[in-house]
Amino acid sequence: MLLSFLTSFIGLAVAATNPIDTFANVTVFQPDSGAVSYARTESLTNGTLLATWSDFAAANNTIPIYRSADNGFSWYTFGSVTSDTEGRRLVQPHLLYLNESFGDWDAGSVLLAVNAVDDKSTNIEVYGSADSGESWSFVSTVATGGKANTTNGATPVWEPFLMMTNHKVVCYYSDQRDTQHGQKLSHQTTSESLDAWGSAVDDVAFSNYSDRPGMTTVAKLPNGKYILTFEYAMLNATGKYRYPIYYKISNDPENFGTEKAYRINVNTGVQPNGGPYVTWSPIGGVNGTIVVSDSDHNSIFVNRALGDGIWTEVKTPAGRAYSREVRIPTNDETKLRIAGGAEYGQTDPSQVLLTIMDLAKALNITS
Ligand SMILES: *[C@@H]1O[C@H](CO)[C@@H](O)[C@H](O)[C@H]1NC(C)=O
Numbered sequence: 001m002l003l004s005f006l007t008s009f010i011g012l013a014v015a016a017t018n019p020i021d022t023f024a025n026v027t028v029f030q031p032d033s034g035a036v037s038y039a040r041t042e043s044l045t046n047g048t049l050l051a052t053w054s055d056f057a058a059a060n061n062t063i064p065i066y067r068s069a070d071n072g073f074s075w076y077t078f079g080s081v082t083s084d085t086e087g088r089r090l091v092q093p094h095l096l097y098l099n100e101s102f103g104d105w106d107a108g109s110v111l112l113a114v115n116a117v118d119d120k121s122t123n124i125e126v127y128g129s130a131d132s133g134e135s136w137s138f139v140s141t142v143a144t145g146g147k148a149n150t151t152n153g154a155t156p157v158w159e160p161f162l163m164m165t166n167h168k169v170v171c172y173y174s175d176q177r178d179t180q181h182g183q184k185l186s187h188q189t190t191s192e193s194l195d196a197w198g199s200a201v202d203d204v205a206f207s208n209y210s211d212r213p214g215m216t217t218v219a220k221l222p223n224g225k226y227i228l229t230f231e232y233a234m235l236n237a238t239g240k241y242r243y244p245i246y247y248k249i250s251n252d253p254e255n256f257g258t259e260k261a262y263r264i265n266v267n268t269g270v271q272p273n274g275g276p277y278v279t280w281s282p283i284g285g286v287n288g289t290i291v292v293s294d295s296d297h298n299s300i301f302v303n304r305a306l307g308d309g310i311w312t313e314v315k316t317p318a319g320r321a322y323s324r325e326v327r328i329p330t331n332d333e334t335k336l337r338i339a340g341g342a343e344y345g346q347t348d349p350s351q352v353l354l355t356i357m358d359l360a361k362a363l364n365i366t367s
Pocket residue numbers: 045046
């Protein structure tokens with residue numbers, strides 16, 4: 001107990017006293033047919049991870065939960081989340097480990113947000129597990145929209161992202177329900193129980209109707225601010241959408257709406273594009289390192305000035321993947337965990353692959 005307390009204390013100074021192994025492209029799941037995407041993982045304790053993903057060939061009403069007990073090197077089927085409503089496919093998942101109790105849920109519980117999609121509607125639903133991800137029950141619906149349809153004028157909701165902050169739970173998502181915006185980014189917050197969501201608040205909503213900001217992810221920075229990354233879908237001269245990655249920074253994770261949006265400008269001239277995911281690592285000095293993945297590059301893009309200035313492209317051993325996830329392992333913050341499935345537009349079978357890379361080494365940081 002004392003030893004583990006000391007190692008976690010030293011861990012704050014970012015010396016990896018118990019470094020975890022690095023590896024590339026471990027298979028989490030291989031479907032028989034169809035593409036899998038939106039791979040999402042979450043650290044529990046003791047090197048235990050959970051993983052889930054979108055699989056359109058999966059049985060209706062369910063989404064799989066896989067588990068690893070060795071920091072992501074090997075995986076097995078563990079739990080399964082089932083919708084209470086017949087005919088809903090559970091896609092675009094996001095997992096959140098509760099490090100403190102919230103409402104009826106004890107510390108150590110796990111939440112899952114999904115888009116529950118049927119022929120008539122899209123629904124941002126939350127499920128909870130009190131046994132580390134094995135059994136799950138429906139908790140609440142955050143938002144409901146029209147049926148899945150990415151054409152402007154249709155009214156679905158998409159792609160939830162959960163975050164606990166200041167003893168509240170915030171659910172961010174993409175929102176086509178406002179007639180003033182082809183799509184915008186919204187969030188709802190609850191401060192007491194998981195079925196008391198407040199009303200939707202704008203995070204990113206541009207005045208040009210055809211703009212479609214999408215796919216929120218958020219990370220906390222060491223100066224107390226928060227970064228929200230998104231794809232800024234805008235029409236080009238020939239009327240096609242492109243998806244450059246932008247970000248906002250705010251003191252308040254519930255108040256991004258009035259903040260300015262910045263494009264990620266990269267030292268190599270590469271333009272990160274589509275389906276971003278942001279995380280923050282404490283390595284590399286007082287500012288730590290912001291890490292962003294996009295959907296179109298093997299590389300990640302990092303910023304060590306709290307979001308100021310030019311970003312740096314850093315190669316990874318992982319492949320491209322649509323909405324590829326980047327996370328910092330809680331038990332070794334010198335590493336980066338990368339999880340991905342199919343590339344954008346890919347329909348043939350694809351695996352869910354997991355990579356642990358040495359971020360400190362890739363950035364030439366010695367601690
Ligand atoms: C972590 O591992 C230790 C040693 O194996 C065990 O005693 C403890 O119960 C585990 N904790 C959790 C939360 O699983």
